Amino acid sequence: MGIEIKNIYKRFGSLTVVNGVSVDIADGEFFVMLGPSGCGKTTTLRMVAGLETASEGQIFINGRDMTHAEPRHRDIAMAFQDYGLYPNMTVFQNIEFPLKIRKLAPAERRRKVEETAGRLGISDYLGRKPAQMSGGQRQRVSLARALVRNPKVFLMDEPLSNLDAKLRAVMRTEIKKLVTDLGITTIYVTHDQIEAMSMADRIAVMRKGDMVQVAPPLQVYDRPATCFVADFIGSPPMNLFKAELANNGRVVCQVQGFGDALDDAERERARAMADRHGHFAVGIRPEHLQCVAAGTPGSVEGIVELVEPLGQTTNIYLLSGDTKYVVVTDRTSLRAGDTIGVIAPGDKVRAVGLDR
Amino acid sequence: MASQKPLLSRAVKLAAAYALALVATAFFAFPVFWMAGSSVKSELDISQYPPVWSFTPTFENYAKLASELDAFDAFVNSAVIVGLATTLAMVCGTMAAYALARFDVKGKEIIAFEVLSIRMLPPIVSVIPMFIIARALGIFDTYWLLAAAYGLAGLPFVVWVMRVFIQDIPQSIEEAAMIDGCSRFQTFWRVTLPLLLPGLAATMVIVFMFAWNEFLLASMLTSQNAKTLPVIAANAIKPKAIAWGLASAAGVVMSLPVVVLVLMMQRYLVRGLTLGAVKG
Numbered sequence: 001m002g003i004e005i006k007n008i009y010k011r012f013g014s015l016t017v018v019n020g021v022s023v024d025i026a027d028g029e030f031f032v033m034l035g036p037s038g039c040g041k042t043t044t045l046r047m048v049a050g051l052e053t054a055s056e057g058q059i060f061i062n063g064r065d066m067t068h069a070e071p072r073h074r075d076i077a078m079a080f081q082d083y084g085l086y087p088n089m090t091v092f093q094n095i096e097f098p099l100k101i102r103k104l105a106p107a108e109r110r111r112k113v114e115e116t117a118g119r120l121g122i123s124d125y126l127g128r129k130p131a132q133m134s135g136g137q138r139q140r141v142s143l144a145r146a147l148v149r150n151p152k153v154f155l156m157d158e159p160l161s162n163l164d165a166k167l168r169a170v171m172r173t174e175i176k177k178l179v180t181d182l183g184i185t186t187i188y189v190t191h192d193q194i195e196a197m198s199m200a201d202r203i204a205v206m207r208k209g210d211m212v213q214v215a216p217p218l219q220v221y222d223r224p225a226t227c228f229v230a231d232f233i234g235s236p237p238m239n240l241f242k243a244e245l246a247n248n249g250r251v252v253c254q255v256q257g258f259g260d261a262l263d264d265a266e267r268e269r270a271r272a273m274a275d276r277h278g279h280f281a282v283g284i285r286p287e288h289l290q291c292v293a294a295g296t297p298g299s300v301e302g303i304v305e306l307v308e309p310l311g312q313t314t315n316i317y318l319l320s321g322d323t324k325y326v327v328v329t330d331r332t333s334l335r336a337g338d339t340i341g342v343i344a345p346g347d348k349v350r351a352v353g354l355d356r
Numbered sequence: 357m358a359s360q361k362p363l364l365s366r367a368v369k370l371a372a373a374y375a376l377a378l379v380a381t382a383f384f385a386f387p388v389f390w391m392a393g394s395s396v397k398s399e400l401d402i403s404q405y406p407p408v409w410s411f412t413p414t415f416e417n418y419a420k421l422a423s424e425l426d427a428f429d430a431f432v433n434s435a436v437i438v439g440l441a442t443t444l445a446m447v448c449g450t451m452a453a454y455a456l457a458r459f460d461v462k463g464k465e466i467i468a469f470e471v472l473s474i475r476m477l478p479p480i481v482s483v484i485p486m487f488i489i490a491r492a493l494g495i496f497d498t499y500w501l502l503a504a505a506y507g508l509a510g511l512p513f514v515v516w517v518m519r520v521f522i523q524d525i526p527q528s529i530e531e532a533a534m535i536d537g538c539s540r541f542q543t544f545w546r547v548t549l550p551l552l553l554p555g556l557a558a559t560m561v562i563v564f565m566f567a568w569n570e571f572l573l574a575s576m577l578t579s580q581n582a583k584t585l586p587v588i589a590a591n592a593i594k595p596k597a598i599a600w601g602l603a604s605a606a607g608v609v610m611s612l613p614v615v616v617l618v619l620m621m622q623r624y625l626v627r628g629l630t631l632g633a634v635k636g
């Protein structure tokens with residue numbers, strides 16, 4: 001059940017846009033595909049929708065092979081970035097359209113449209129044309145149109161990216177609640193890590209047509225599989241230090257003190273993920289580094305380059321040797337030019353694989 | 357006080373704008389007015405110089421048009437031929453334009469260019485071969501010949517213009533329809549077509565007007581049965597003199613369907629002639 005993607009490829013001429021993606025999405029799961037622009041998220045989603053045919057591989061929806069089925073036979077709904085509303089129809093007619101195509105009786109259609117519109121808070125606008133509505137309202141209409149026929153699967157392609165930040169935050173929670181309450185299997189595409197972190201049951205981080213890591217949000221945050229994931233998630237992103245497994249089993253690190261902080265379990269991981277030259281990276285989240293007095297035993301000496309107070313937290317940009325990194329702390333009296341000690345707690349230091 | 361001056365100058369500007377619009381309208385409307393006027397003048401009134409402005413209107417020119425020039429038959433011929441041609445060009449052209457706009461057709465730029473190349477041939481060059489071919493096929497002086505000729509002449513225009521109109525419709529609207537349960541054809545019929553109406557109306561009027569007024573092919577490729585209005589209107593120009601009244605009446609009769617069509621389509625035309633009407 002749910003959605004099963006089996007080793008799909010998409011090529012446009014000689015350009016491979018989706019490069020052998022496989023993933024199982026459980027019934028009722030909220031699955032987010034996250035990645036920078038151009039990494040193949042939309043293309044993958046469109047193959048699930050049937051708007052694009054896979055060059056290779058298979059797609060199963062609720063257990064049935066839908067690889068070559070027309071979109072209308074897949075029992076899916078979709079929300080588009082530009083909403084895709086029918087401009088010549090009223091809001092009511094827009095929401096009613098899928099029911100009309102399915103030849104439901106008019107009374108039944110009216111009841112369902114009104115119920116769905118109520119759920120999305122657009123009951124007052126049913127007589128308007130899309131052009132007379134704001135972006136947020138239009139997106140609600142497009143969600144209503146998608147949900148009115150109780151689809152099994154809901155696909156969303158950056159539905160909030162045309163809205164302002166505040167509205168985005170509101171809609172985010174609303175969408176999540178809506179589809180969770182209805183128990184709809186959802187694939188949600190976004191390039192916004194906050195949306196991904198806050199909404200997803202699982203995140204798939206994509207890069208150049210590959211799913212680099214598929215895991216629950218906190219796991220992606222705590223244990224990024226590659227430097228790309230580590231750098232893409234978190235703000236400011238994870239500090240990454242070049243590291244290498246020496247022949248004697250020691251770890252040689254760009255900032256040796258941080259390399260030394262790796263615990264045994266992470267060293268074991270490092271051995272598994274390092275490339276054939278033994279290269280990998282040591283990753284530490286900025287909020288896990290601790291600032292202490294210079295010269296404290298076990299600390300790395302760092303010079304403060306810049307202090308960036310953000311109110312709730314403060315970013316301190318540091319320089320150790322010729323390596324730059326960031327520490328996030330509470331408010332601080334440190335100033336540029338100060339020399340301090342930095343401690344990396346052993347249980348927070350991660351071995352991170354390099355990107356292929 | 358301070359607010360009166362701008363108000364005044366705005367009124368002056370508005371008056372000037374109206375005056376200018378009036379002059380422009382008069383400039384373009386005068387020949388039409390003159391033609392309509394001449395068509396109801398008697399032969400005597402029409403030859404007066406300086407022109408007479410008050411006269412007793414007469415419909416003798418229209419009567420002559422029907423009796424001497426077989427205008428009624430020609431009108432029917434024109435209507436059938438142009439109707440067929442316009443339908444043909446619009447239906448085939450729009451479908452071709454849709455394919456070129458939306459599908460992954462191999463070499464579609466080349467196809468689009470090839471379609472246009474029909475129009476690059478001056479009609480005067482192709483009329484003799486067409487005459488010979490029509491004779492060989494036995495369709496000389498029939499509706500089919502002119503309808504096909506006009507349809508083909510209108511086709512490239514329809515393909516090129518409608519392609520732009522179709523490309524202007526966001527693809528996500530059609531994709532939404534397909535996901536909402538429509539087949540390709542239903543999507544076109546229920547979602548795309550209604551959005552194309554302004555473009556279709558504008559294009560149709562232009563294709564219609566071209567075919568309705570076409571003279572060269574009509575005069576060379578017909579002799580008795582399929583004569584169209586422009587051909588018989590030209591007959592008002594006699595070897596010895598021009599029958600102004602008759603010519604004017606023919607002009608009025610020819611213009612009427614175009615005027616009616618434009619009035620009918622006006623609602624769409626205004627939007628259709630300004631591309632990109634469906635955004636928003």
Ligand SMILES: Nc1ncnc2c1ncn2[C@@H]1O[C@H](COP(=O)(O)OP(=O)(O)O)[C@@H](O)[C@H]1O
Pocket residue numbers: 012015017035036037038039040041042043044
């Ligand atoms: N129809 C197409 N023809 C050629 N290239 C395409 C087509 N659609 C998408 N691409 C390319 O595929 C890549 C991935 O696109 P897309 O899936 O839209 O990325 P994303 O949604 O992650 O930003 C891009 O480089 C894009 O240019």
Ligand SMILES: [Mg+2]
Pocket residue numbers: 038041042043
């Ligand atoms: Mg995209």
